[in-house]
Amino acid sequence: MSKINFQNVTVQAKANIYFDGKVVSHSIVIEGGAKKTLGLIYPGRYHFNTELAEKMEIIAGHCKVTLDGKDGSISYEENQSFDVPANSGFTIEVNDGTCEYICTFIN
Secondary structure (H helix, E strand, O other): OOOOOOOOEEEOOOOEEEHHHOEEEEEEEEOOOOEEEEEEEOOEEEEEEOOOEEEEEEEEOEEEEEEOOOOOOEEEEOOEEEEEOOOOEEEEEEOOOOEEEEEEEEO
16 A cells, blocks of 8 residues: 555544554544544454444455444455444454554544
8 A cells, every 4th residue: 555644633642452452543633623543453353333433444454344233254455445334333353464454433
């Protein structure tokens, strides 16, 4: 993937750490108020609940995702994305290496 740059952002220095450090992200706010997290996921299987709708962009690595209420998982890799509805959740699985992502929160 080509280099991604964000201009005029506010960065939350404190990391968001989940599952004993196996999922780590940092929050940013883009000029205009759009909120994103930039993170990485180590091997394992993790479930996240959502309040707002989210767009998850995979920027490196690969994963399998099962949206709440859906049967079966779908594989995603670099340059692919998936949407998660508000007030739902998803399970993400990384089998090897790390998976890097950008999560955009959709109001």
